[in-house]
Amino acid sequence: MTGPDDDTTHSALASVGASLAMAWASGPGRLLLRVALAVVASVVPVTAAWLTKTVLDRLTATAGRPVLLPVLLLALTGVAAAVLPQAVQFAEAEMKRAIDLTARERLYAAIGRIPGLRRFEDPRFHDRLSLAADTGPSGPSEVISGGLGGAQGALMLAGFVGTLAVLSPWMLLPVTLAAAVALRGEIRLSRYRARTIWRLGTSTRREFFYAQLLTSMSAAKEVRLYGLGGLFGTRMLTELAHINAQRSRMGRRELAVQGTYAFLGALVAGAGLVWAVNAARAGRLTVGDVSVFIAAVAGVQTGLTIVISSTGRMHEAMILFGHYRHVVGAGPDLPGPPDGGAGRPVRPLRTGIELRDVWFRYGDDLPWILRGVTMTIPAGHATALVGPNGAGKSTLVKLLCRFYDPTRGAVLWDGVDIRELPVDVLRRRIGTVFQDYMAYDLSAADNIGVGNLDAMADRERIVAAARRAGCDPALEALPRGYDTMLSRAFESTEYDDPGSGVILSGGQWQRVAIARALLRDDTDLLILDEPSAGLDAEAESEVHRRLREHRAGRTSLLISHRLSTVRDAEAIVVLSGGVVAEQGGHDDLLAAGGIYAGLFELQASGYRDDVRS
Numbered sequence: 236m237t238g239p240d241d242d243t244t245h246s247a248l249a250s251v252g253a254s255l256a257m258a259w260a261s262g263p264g265r266l267l268l269r270v271a272l273a274v275v276a277s278v279v280p281v282t283a284a285w286l287t288k289t290v291l292d293r294l295t296a297t298a299g300r301p302v303l304l305p306v307l308l309l310a311l312t313g314v315a316a317a318v319l320p321q322a323v324q325f326a327e328a329e330m331k332r333a334i335d336l337t338a339r340e341r342l343y344a345a346i347g348r349i350p351g352l353r354r355f356e357d358p359r360f361h362d363r364l365s366l367a368a369d370t371g372p373s374g375p376s377e378v379i380s381g382g383l384g385g386a387q388g389a390l391m392l393a394g395f396v397g398t399l400a401v402l403s404p405w406m407l408l409p410v411t412l413a414a415a416v417a418l419r420g421e422i423r424l425s426r427y428r429a430r431t432i433w434r435l436g437t438s439t440r441r442e443f444f445y446a447q448l449l450t451s452m453s454a455a456k457e458v459r460l461y462g463l464g465g466l467f468g469t470r471m472l473t474e475l476a477h478i479n480a481q482r483s484r485m486g487r488r489e490l491a492v493q494g495t496y497a498f499l500g501a502l503v504a505g506a507g508l509v510w511a512v513n514a515a516r517a518g519r520l521t522v523g524d525v526s527v528f529i530a531a532v533a534g535v536q537t538g539l540t541i542v543i544s545s546t547g548r549m550h551e552a553m554i555l556f557g558h559y560r561h562v563v564g565a566g567p568d569l570p571g572p573p574d575g576g577a578g579r580p581v582r583p584l585r586t587g588i589e590l591r592d593v594w595f596r597y598g599d600d601l602p603w604i605l606r607g608v609t610m611t612i613p614a615g616h617a618t619a620l621v622g623p624n625g626a627g628k629s630t631l632v633k634l635l636c637r638f639y640d641p642t643r644g645a646v647l648w649d650g651v652d653i654r655e656l657p658v659d660v661l662r663r664r665i666g667t668v669f670q671d672y673m674a675y676d677l678s679a680a681d682n683i684g685v686g687n688l689d690a691m692a693d694r695e696r697i698v699a700a701a702r703r704a705g706c707d708p709a710l711e712a713l714p715r716g717y718d719t720m721l722s723r724a725f726e727s728t729e730y731d732d733p734g735s736g737v738i739l740s741g742g743q744w745q746r747v748a749i750a751r752a753l754l755r756d757d758t759d760l761l762i763l764d765e766p767s768a769g770l771d772a773e774a775e776s777e778v779h780r781r782l783r784e785h786r787a788g789r790t791s792l793l794i795s796h797r798l799s800t801v802r803d804a805e806a807i808v809v810l811s812g813g814v815v816a817e818q819g820g821h822d823d824l825l826a827a828g829g830i831y832a833g834l835f836e837l838q839a840s841g842y843r844d845d846v847r848s
């Protein structure tokens with residue numbers, strides 16, 4: 236991935252095209268209104284200057300000439316000049332809101348379409364993602380407003396340059412020179428600004444991370460117990476100090492560059508004023524000429540300032556919008572089916588899932604986690620996976636769900652490589668309780684319902700899943716039953732009752748996570764990664780009894796460190812050092828006297844010792 240320096244002219248122009256297309260898609264009427272207002276706003280000052288000249292010349296002319304019409308027109312342009320800024324602001328805000336909505340919709344849809352997990356672990360992608368989320372939605376309106384502002388300034392500039400050309404062509408030279416220098420400086424400034432924002436991405440995210448730790452509910456316990464407030468606070472402030480130093484450097488540079496141009500502009504205007512007054516004294520200019528000259532010099536300066544600042548704003552927005560376009564256009568991080576089509580249909584599992592010589596590591600420079608794993612999860616049977624911490628059990632689950640592809644080897648679904656299957660359909664066939672399952676700040680019903688969107692509104696199925704997971708009595712007893720918010724982060728919107736949110740215990744949450752997976756009752760494969768780690772002994776045995784009933788005749792993969800819960804599995808696979816070290820039934824493995832037998836004996840003796848003592 237590249238930084239904004241690599242954003243070429245082509246890419247910047249593509250940002251303009253994409254911005255216009257998005258503005259048009261968000262509401263052509265708003266875009267056209269904004270364009271029309273820009274045209275009017277550019278014409279008004281020039282018209283006002285010429286009308287002022289006409290009025291003054293007619294007033295000072297020896298033979299009295301009618302002034303009513305130009306005065307009325309001048310008053311009209313005054314009204315337009317007074318109302319236009321508000322109208323432009325309103326039209327711009329309307330357009331911005333509409334584009335923001337479209338841009339966010341497309342951004343989050345694109346993020347949702349990333350099938351794998353690899354991108355989310357890439358810090359550079361994260362930097363881009365936060366820039367895309369922060370600046371992307373306002374990017375198109377910034378590009379368009381900058382462009383229109385620039386066009387408006389340019390039109391106004393053209394009008395006043397024409398005026399100057401008529402009155403004093405030689406004044407054009409210093410004015411144009413000052414403009415060219417200022418424009419170049421502003422473009423370099425905008426590039427520098429965009430580069431600084433990009434460079435500050437990591438610090439900004441870190442600062443946000445520490446700020447969140449200091450305020451989040453989930454970290455509150457440890458932060459207080461270990462007295463981490465000071466440490467995280469200092470780290471947050473260090474990041475902030477770094478960000479502020481960079482921004483302050485940027486501010487100083489802006490001040491130096493823009494101050495110099497303002498000074499140059501004022502010098503040119505002052506010199507012009509001296510000349511005009513002298514020319515009027517000498518009778519070469521009328522009073523009206525002097526007024527339009529003063530307006531023209533000021534207008535050229537204003538027009539230039541608008542062109543320069545708008546170009547800078549547009550340029551910076553184009554570069555930053557490049558990050559948004561990159562994220563939205565990034566495409567999938569896992570290859571689709573080989574023929575480029577929809578992929579082969581995922582048929583209900585008949586024979587089983589096979590891992591064939593699977594090698595996997597999380598990155599080219601990271602160690603191998605799986606080193607040629609070959610095993611089968613037969614259809615209709617319960618398979619258990621055990622092994623020490625870090626053996627790669629959860630990694631294997633991620634490969635089964637196809638969050639990553641094996642670095643070498645293949646995962647086969649009834650003999651078909653899962654890379655040939657549509658990943659979303661494959662995932663619909665799998666129900667999983669992850670070791671690090673999510674606890675959503677949603678109602679109890681929604682926390683289960685998200686496991687199967689088709690059943691989300693079906694309370695009966697949700698309650699049935701909760702019963703199977705053994706959490707129905709606990710949820711039923713909540714203040715609002717299944718409608719109770721399982722969080723204190725938000726007020727319940729339905730009841731508008733800040734006291735209605737509850738916090739479940741770890742074991743209760745675990746059962747809710749199990750119910751979520753069980754709501755997918757038509758899946759082919761049920762994966763349970765440490766489903767009962769947080770349960771007390773009685774609850775654990777009850778949950779396992781229910782799960783056994785549920786799994787009976789279904790294909791399941793159970794991962795557990797408590798070997799008493801896996802002994803009933805038809806096949807137990809021991810993963811160690813990234814390879815399948817042993818496999819077989821409980822009795823066979825015990826008889827073999829290998830790793831499993833050793834672990835089982837260790838756990839059993841722990842209980843026996845406790846009973847004896």
Ligand SMILES: Nc1ncnc2c1ncn2[C@@H]1O[C@H](COP(=O)(O)OP(=O)(O)OP(=O)(O)O)[C@@H](O)[C@H]1O
Nearest residue numbers: 356597604622623624625626627628629630631670
């Ligand atoms: N996203 C990741 N990026 C890099 N390394 C990872 C990632 N996830 C896991 N690992 C590494 O992969 C190895 C296997 O982790 P995994 O979670 O699969 O083990 P496990 O057998 O499930 O362990 P446990 O019994 O502790 O749950 C560990 O060394 C871990 O540090």
